Amino acid sequence: MNPMIPNPYIIQKVKKETQDVFTVELIPAEGEQKFSFGAGQFNMLYIFGTGEVPISISGDPNKSDVLIHTTRTVGTVTKAMSKLKTGDTIGVRGPYGSTWPVKEAIGNDVVIIAGGIGLAPLRTVIYEILRERESYGRIAILYGTRTPEDILFKRELEKLKSRLDLDVQVTVDRAARGWNGNVGVVTTLIPRARFDPKNTTAMICGPEIMMKYSISELMKSGLSAEKIFLSMERNMKCGVGFCGHCQYGPEFICKDGPVFSYKKIKHLFGKREI
Amino acid sequence: MKILIRSNFDLLLEALRKNNYKTIGPTVRDGAIVYDEINSTSDLPIGWTDKQDAGNYRLEKRNDDALFGYVVGPQSWKKFLNPPVYKLWQADKRGHNFEIIPEKIEETKYAFIGVRPCELNAIFIQDKVFTSGEYVNKNYKLRRDNAFIVAVNCVESGGTCFCVSMNTGPKAEKGFDISLTEIVKDGHHNFLIETGSEKGEKILSEIPHRTAVQNEIDSGNELINNAAATMGRVLDTSNIKNLLLNNLDHPQWDKVAERCLSCANCTMVCPTCFCTTIEDTTDLTGEHAERWQKWDSCFTIDFSYIHGGSIRNSVKSRYRQWMTHKLATWHDQFGSSGCVGCGRCITWCPVGIDITEEVRAIKESSK
Ligand SMILES: Cc1cc2nc3c(=O)[nH]c(=O)nc-3n(C[C@H](O)[C@H](O)[C@H](O)COP(=O)(O)OP(=O)(O)OC[C@H]3O[C@@H](n4cnc5c(N)ncnc54)[C@H](O)[C@@H]3O)c2cc1C
Ligand code: SF4
Numbered sequence: 001m002n003p004m005i006p007n008p009y010i011i012q013k014v015k016k017e018t019q020d021v022f023t024v025e026l027i028p029a030e031g032e033q034k035f036s037f038g039a040g041q042f043n044m045l046y047i048f049g050t051g052e053v054p055i056s057i058s059g060d061p062n063k064s065d066v067l068i069h070t071t072r073t074v075g076t077v078t079k080a081m082s083k084l085k086t087g088d089t090i091g092v093r094g095p096y097g098s099t100w101p102v103k104e105a106i107g108n109d110v111v112i113i114a115g116g117i118g119l120a121p122l123r124t125v126i127y128e129i130l131r132e133r134e135s136y137g138r139i140a141i142l143y144g145t146r147t148p149e150d151i152l153f154k155r156e157l158e159k160l161k162s163r164l165d166l167d168v169q170v171t172v173d174r175a176a177r178g179w180n181g182n183v184g185v186v187t188t189l190i191p192r193a194r195f196d197p198k199n200t201t202a203m204i205c206g207p208e209i210m211m212k213y214s215i216s217e218l219m220k221s222g223l224s225a226e227k228i229f230l231s232m233e234r235n236m237k238c239g240v241g242f243c244g245h246c247q248y249g250p251e252f253i254c255k256d257g258p259v260f261s262y263k264k265i266k267h268l269f270g271k272r273e274i
Numbered sequence: 275m276k277i278l279i280r281s282n283f284d285l286l287l288e289a290l291r292k293n294n295y296k297t298i299g300p301t302v303r304d305g306a307i308v309y310d311e312i313n314s315t316s317d318l319p320i321g322w323t324d325k326q327d328a329g330n331y332r333l334e335k336r337n338d339d340a341l342f343g344y345v346v347g348p349q350s351w352k353k354f355l356n357p358p359v360y361k362l363w364q365a366d367k368r369g370h371n372f373e374i375i376p377e378k379i380e381e382t383k384y385a386f387i388g389v390r391p392c393e394l395n396a397i398f399i400q401d402k403v404f405t406s407g408e409y410v411n412k413n414y415k416l417r418r419d420n421a422f423i424v425a426v427n428c429v430e431s432g433g434t435c436f437c438v439s440m441n442t443g444p445k446a447e448k449g450f451d452i453s454l455t456e457i458v459k460d461g462h463h464n465f466l467i468e469t470g471s472e473k474g475e476k477i478l479s480e481i482p483h484r485t486a487v488q489n490e491i492d493s494g495n496e497l498i499n500n501a502a503a504t505m506g507r508v509l510d511t512s513n514i515k516n517l518l519l520n521n522l523d524h525p526q527w528d529k530v531a532e533r534c535l536s537c538a539n540c541t542m543v544c545p546t547c548f549c550t551t552i553e554d555t556t557d558l559t560g561e562h563a564e565r566w567q568k569w570d571s572c573f574t575i576d577f578s579y580i581h582g583g584s585i586r587n588s589v590k591s592r593y594r595q596w597m598t599h600k601l602a603t604w605h606d607q608f609g610s611s612g613c614v615g616c617g618r619c620i621t622w623c624p625v626g627i628d629i630t631e632e633v634r635a636i637k638e639s640s641k
C-alpha cells in the first residue's frame with residue numbers, strides 16, 4: 001500500500017461540540033475494514049480540493065468500526081472540514097505516530113492534563129484506563145479551557161465527574177455568569193490533585209506554554225521526567241517521515257512522536273525556534 | 275580490473291540503451307554542467323572543467339579531451355530519483371463524494387553515467403530516508419531499484435570539495451554497477467573499469483574490453499590519491515555532533531544570519547536534502563483535484579508554519595536547522611552524517627557562506 005494515497009471515508013455523523021469545535025464519525029467508503037489504532041495516534045485528513053491536516057483520533061481505541069476525530073476550526077482546511085455534512089467524503093491516511101503509555105502506566109496513579117482541544121487526543125486515554133479502572137491507582141483528569149462555553153465533551157465530563165473513583169477538575173480562563181467552578185490556568189489544579197509522585201504517570205496535551213508550566217508544576221511535586229508524557233505539534237505534510245517538516249531536533253514528530261516522554265525531548269523543550 | 279578504451283565509450287552507452295536504460299549523464303548547458311539525457315559521447319562535457327570556490331562556479335576549457343574532467347555541477351541525481359515536482363494522485367468528484375486515483379508510477383529505467391563517489395554516498399543516504407523505515411516511498415524505490423549506476427572516480431578535486439573529510443570519496447567503494455577511472459596520459463585515453471554487480475558484469479560482457487596491466491592500475495590509483503591529497507576544503511568532524519548541539523545559542527549563528535539570504539539554494543543543490551511539500555489544487559469546475567509533491571526547504575518561512583505562526587521565524591534559526599540537521603541530528607536519525615562533502619552548498623551560495631568555515635568558527639571559539 002502506498003502511504004501517500006488517502007483512503008475515502010464517509011461521514012456518518014457530525015456533532016458540534018462548541019462554537020468552534022466539531023466531531024466527525026467516519027466509516028470506510030468501501031469494505032468493512034476495521035480501523036485499529038492506539039491512543040494518541042493521528043490521521044492525515046484530506047478535504048477535497050482544500051488540503052490535508054494532521055488530526056488526532058479522539059474515539060475509543062477499542063471500537064474499531066468507527067473512526068472519530070474532534071477538530072477545532074482555525075484556518076483553511078479545518079474550516080472546510082467544519083462545513084462537511086453527513087454523507088460527505090474525507091480522505092484518510094493513517095493511523096500514524098506513537099501512543100500514550102497506557103500499558104506502562106498500569107499500577108500507577110495517572111494524571112491527565114489537557115488544555116483546550118488537547119482533551120481530544122487524551123480522551124482516548126480516558127477510554128482506555130476506564131475500561132480497566134481497577135488496574136490503575138488514583139486518576140486525576142485536569143482540564144482547562146478558555147470559557148465555560150468552550151468546554152469540550154461536556155456531557156461526558158459531567159458523567160465522569162459524578163464517579164467516585166475519579167478526580168475530575170475543570171477550570172476556565174475567563175468565567176461567565178452562572179459559572180461557579182474553577183477559574184485560572186490548568187496548572188493551578190495540579191497542586192490540588194492527589195497522587196503519589198513516586199508512582200504516577202502524567203500525560204499532557206495542550207499549547208506548548210501550558211505543557212511547559214504543567215511539567216514544572218509536576219516536577220515540583222516530585223514526578224520524574226521519564227514519567228511525564230506530552231504530545232507535540234509541528235507542521236506535517238506526510239505523516240510518515242518523508243517530508244522533513246515535523247523535525248524537532250533529532251525527532252520526527254510524525255513517527256517518533258507525537259507522544260514523547262519529557263525525558264526524551266527535555267534538551268529541546270522550551271528552546272526557541274527549534 | 276579491465277580497460278575500456280575511449281573510442282569504445284559509445285559502445286557502453288549503446289549497450290545500456292539496448293538493455294532498455296535511459297542514459298542520463300553530464301552535459302554542458304547555460305554555462306554549467308547539468309545532468310540530462312545523453313545519446314552519445316559527444317553530449318558529454320568533453321574537454322571542459324569547472325572552477326569552483328565559495329559563491330563561484332565557472333566552466334573552463336581543459337588542455338585535454340577528458341570526458342569527466344569536471345567535478346560536480348549544481349544538479350544531483352535526486353532530480354531523477356526524487357523529482358523536484360511530481361503528481362501523486364488526482365481526485366474526481368462523484369456527487370457528494372470523490373474518488374482518489376493514484377498517479378501511475380513511471381517505470382523508467384535510468385542509467386546514471388558519471389556518478390561521483392560523494393554522490394553515490396548521497397544516494398545511499400536518501401535510500402535510508404525513503405526506504406529503510408516503517409513506510410517506504412514507493413516512487414523512489416521503484417526508480418532506485420531500476421537504476422543502473424556508472425560511477426566515475428575523481429581524479430581531480432574541486433575547489434569546494436571535502437569528501438575526504440566525510441569519508442565519501444574520491445573513490446567509489448561499493449554500490450555501483452560499473453565504476454570507471456578516467457586516465458588521460460602519454461597520448462592514451464582509457465578507462466579503468468570495475469564491476470560491482472551482476473547487472474554491471476552483464477553490460478561489461480557486451481562491450482569490448484581488455485584486462486588492465488599493472489601500470490594502468492597504478493596510474494589510476496595515483497590519480498585518485500592525488501585527488502584525495504588536494505581537497506579544496508577540510509571539515510574536522512571529530513565530536514561534531516556534540517559541538518553543534520551544545521552550541522545552539524552560539525553567537526556565530528547570529529553572524530552567519532547577517533549574511534544568509536535564506537534563498538534555499540544550499541538545500542536545492544544538496545544531494546542529500548530530501549524535504550518536500552505538497553500542493554493541493556482544484557480546477558475551475560471544482561470537480562477535479564490534484565496533489566503534487568515538490569521539493570521544499572527548511573529555509574522557507576512556511577516550512578515550520580503551524581496555526582498562529584512559524585516556529586522558525588529568524589534566519590538564524592533556519593540556518594541552524596539546516597546545519598545541525600546535516601552535521602548533527604542526521605546521525606541520530608539515519609546513522610550517518612547528512613553531508614557528503616560535495617561542496618555544492620558552498621559553490622552555489624550567492625554570498626559564499628561556507629559550511630566548513632562555519633563549523634571552524636564555532637569550534638575555535640568553543641575551545
Ligand atoms: C499530531 C497532531 C495532531 C493534531 N490533532 C489535532 C486535533 O485532534 N484536533 C485539532 O483541532 N487540531 C489538531 N492538530 C492541529 C491541526 O493539525 C491544525 O490546527 C491544522 O493543521 C490547521 O490547519 P488549517 O488549514 O485549518 O489552518 P491554517 O492556519 O490555514 O494552516 C495552513 C496549513 O498549515 C499547516 N498547519 C497549520 N497548523 C498546523 C498545526 N498546528 N500542525 C500541523 N500543521 C499545521 C497545515 O498544513 C495547514 O493546512 C494536530 C496537529 C498535529 C501535528
Ligand atoms: S551540505 Fe553542502 S557539501 Fe554537504 S552534501 Fe550538502 S551540498 Fe554537499
Ligand code: SF4
Binds near residue numbers: 548571600
Ligand atoms: S537541511 Fe533542511 S531541507 Fe535539507 S533535509 Fe534537513 S530539514 Fe530538509
Ligand code: FES
Binds near residue numbers: 237
Ligand atoms: S510529517 Fe513529514 S516527516 Fe514528519
